[in-house]
Amino acid sequence: MPITISLLNSLSGVAGAVTGLAIYDPVLVAVGGIVGAAGLILTQVMCKAMNRSLTSILIGKTAVAYGKNDSDKAGVAFAENDINREKAIKQESEEEKIKRIIEEAKSIVIIPGYGMALAQAQYIVKGLYEKLTEEGKEVKFAIHPVAGRMPGHMNVLLAEADIPYDSLFELDDINDEFSCTDLVIVVGANDVINPAANTAEGTPIYGMPILNAHLAKNIIIFNKVTNPGYAGVQNTLYELDKVILKLGDAKDTISEVFGV
Amino acid sequence: MSNSLYYTLALICVIGIIWGIRLMNSPKTAISGNLLGAISLSITVLLTLLKYGILSDYVLWAGMIAGGLIGYYISIKVTMLKIPQMVALFNGLGGGASGLVAIIILAENHNIENLFIKITAVLGLIVGWVTFSGSIVAALKLDQKISQKPIQLKKHNLIIGISSALTCIFAILLIIKPSGSLLF
Numbered sequence: 001m002p003i004t005i006s007l008l009n010s011l012s013g014v015a016g017a018v019t020g021l022a023i024y025d026p027v028l029v030a031v032g033g034i035v036g037a038a039g040l041i042l043t044q045v046m047c048k049a050m051n052r053s054l055t056s057i058l059i060g061k062t063a064v065a066y067g068k069n070d071s072d073k074a075g076v077a078f079a080e081n082d083i084n085r086e087k088a089i090k091q092e093s094e095e096e097k098i099k100r101i102i103e104e105a106k107s108i109v110i111i112p113g114y115g116m117a118l119a120q121a122q123y124i125v126k127g128l129y130e131k132l133t134e135e136g137k138e139v140k141f142a143i144h145p146v147a148g149r150m151p152g153h154m155n156v157l158l159a160e161a162d163i164p165y166d167s168l169f170e171l172d173d174i175n176d177e178f179s180c181t182d183l184v185i186v187v188g189a190n191d192v193i194n195p196a197a198n199t200a201e202g203t204p205i206y207g208m209p210i211l212n213a214h215l216a217k218n219i220i221i222f223n224k225v226t227n228p229g230y231a232g233v234q235n236t237l238y239e240l241d242k243v244i245l246k247l248g249d250a251k252d253t254i255s256e257v258f259g260v
Numbered sequence: 261m262s263n264s265l266y267y268t269l270a271l272i273c274v275i276g277i278i279w280g281i282r283l284m285n286s287p288k289t290a291i292s293g294n295l296l297g298a299i300s301l302s303i304t305v306l307l308t309l310l311k312y313g314i315l316s317d318y319v320l321w322a323g324m325i326a327g328g329l330i331g332y333y334i335s336i337k338v339t340m341l342k343i344p345q346m347v348a349l350f351n352g353l354g355g356g357a358s359g360l361v362a363i364i365i366l367a368e369n370h371n372i373e374n375l376f377i378k379i380t381a382v383l384g385l386i387v388g389w390v391t392f393s394g395s396i397v398a399a400l401k402l403d404q405k406i407s408q409k410p411i412q413l414k415k416h417n418l419i420i421g422i423s424s425a426l427t428c429i430f431a432i433l434l435i436i437k438p439s440g441s442l443l444f
Contacts, residue, residue, distance in 0.1 A: 005348055005398050011391040012351050015358035019384035022365050022377050027270040027304055032358075034278060149402055150344040159287040232409065 002146045002153070003046045007054070010039020042151055049145035049171065051207045098244060098257060101218045105183035107138045109174065111211055112154050113147050115188015115223055121250040125187055126161040128258050140177075141168045142211050144192035175212050184216040187250050188223055194235040204231040219243045220257070222250045266311045273307070276300030348399035355391025358384050366434065375435070382431045 013035025020028025047054050110129070116122060132139045141163065147154045155168060178184070186193060193213040197205040213219055214237055221243060228234050237243060246253040277300045283293025309315045331350075338346050362384035365377065400406045413419060 004394070005344075005351075008348070008355070008391050008394045008398060009351050011387055012355040012358070012395070015355050015384055015388035015391055018380050018387060019358045019361045019365075022362065022380035022384055025308070026267065027274065027308065030270075030274045031277060031301070031304070034274070034281070038281065148344075150347065153344065155287075156343070159290075165287055 002148065002150050003043060003050065003054075005149075006039055006043045006046055006151050010036045010043060013037070013039055046145055046151065049209065050205075051209060098220065101183055101220070101244075102258070105137060105218070107140075107177075107181050108132055108183045108185060109140050109142050109178065109181050109213075109216065110185045110187060111142045111144075111189045111193060111213060112158065112187045113144075113189025113192060114149055114153070115190070115250055117148060117153060117157055117188070119188060119224070119250040121187055121222075121254065122157045122161040122163075124251050124254050125158070126163050128185075128254060129163055129167075131258060139167065140174060142171070142174045142213075143168055144171055144189070144211055146208075147189060147192050171209060171211060175209075178212040178215040181216040182218065184213045184219045186213065186219065186221040186223065187254070190223065190228070190235055191231045191233065193237055194231075194233060196233050196236045199236075200233055203233045205233055213237065214240060217242065220246065222246050222248075222253045222257075224249065261307075261311050266307060269307055270304060273300040273304040276303075342403070345399045345402040348395050348402055352392045352395025352399065355388045355395060357388075359388025359392055362388055378435050382434050385434075386427060386431060 013032045015032070017029050017032025017036055020026070020030075020032055043054065110125065112122075112125065116125060129139055129141075141154075141158060143154045145151075148157075155165075158168060159165060189211075191197075191205055191208075193211050194205060195210065195214050196203065197208045197210045200206055219237070219240070219242055221238070223245070225247060226235070226238050226245065238245060246257060277297050280293040280295075280297030280300060283289040283296065285293075306315075309317075309320070314320060334346060362381045365381040366385065397406070401408050
């Protein structure tokens with residue numbers, strides 16, 4: 001969807017430019033051309049980020065994998081129950097574990113997603129950012145090119161909350177760092193960290209480069225539900241042992257865990 | 261206003277717009293960049309009105325003020341969360357506006373012989389309305405008025421193929437139809 005919107009955006013420029021040609025108005029052509037060209041470049045960048053061609057997105061191959069997905073669901077739901085039960089047993093120690101992980105963590109990467117926008121959690125994330133930096137930890141934000149629902153969605157939200165722009169990092173700049181990161185905090189992101197993108201052939205996200213959150217030492221996920229995200233693919237990340245799931249409204253769960 | 265003066269001033273405005281986009285690179289300068297772009301665009305509109313001698317057309321001003329007020333109201337009311345929808349909607353309206361201009365060109369000058377104008381107007385018509393309908397659907401999806409899940413129709417590719425083919429056929433018909441008649 002972000003790619004379609006970016007393409008439509010450029011098309012409105014193209015439409016303006018073409019109409020400008022028809023009425024012999026060079027100014028309209030120029031302005032339309034700027035919008036069209038900028039939009040097309042952005043579209044191209046995002047297509048590259050998803051590792052897919054523009055035509056395959058436009059024709060809508062995305063939905064092909066749906067049938068396959070449904071058949072997997074029963075198994076996954078079952079596995080999820082198991083996870084929940086296990087989690088319930090560990091419940092008491094979990095809070096202590098989280099505390100220990102946070103205290104020990106030196107380098108922290110925060111991954112925001114559409115859920116952060118939905119929960120309006122950017123201000124609490126800012127509070128979290130301040131608290132962690134004050135404790136002397138290195139905090140970075142990892143922004144996937146198609147995180148959210150429109151180009152630059154996350155950047156805008158984080159900038160709105162006054163988070164310094166130079167602590168935001170693009171996919172290519174930060175992806176190699178995950179293997180030496182102590183703690184990844186996921187706030188409402190799903191598809192962009194789903195390792196299934198590397199393995200689940202035929203799904204909409206197959207072949208899309210992801211943020212390698214699964215390589216980090218510990219992962220705390222603040223998501224509302226464990227349901228598949230926008231792309232409709234179960235996130236295999238949830239099944240890893242080093243992952244701590246905090247389900248619920250990100251605003252509440254973050255302030256509960258970090259006390260901000 | 262002479263042509264060369266108009267073009268020179270307009271060029272300065274276009275540079276202003278590009279510079280504004282450049283300033284949007286960083287959140288620190290983004291606000292002034294946005295302002296610069298908006299001012300440049302407004303001056304361009306005024307210049308164009310001046311050039312074609314329609315600066316005193318009150319209907320035009322009434323339309324612009326009404327549109328401006330609606331836009332202002334929406335941008336004040338909108339919550340941060342709903343900005344993507346708003347952007348998609350405004351974007352679609354831009355495409356729709358181009359489409360309307362194309363319709364006017366084709367309908368008003370239906371005895372135009374200039375092939376260049378005909379072709380560009382038809383192109384503008386198609387691209388403009390594709391942008392309009394696509395952006396409206398995108399805005400509704402973002403607003404969750406319609407499901408965000410991709411909808412795959414039966415024989416999806418066939419439908420897309422047929423509608424693209426029809427678009428091409430009508431485009432060619434519009435271009436080659438004898439001038440002097442709006443309809444066939």
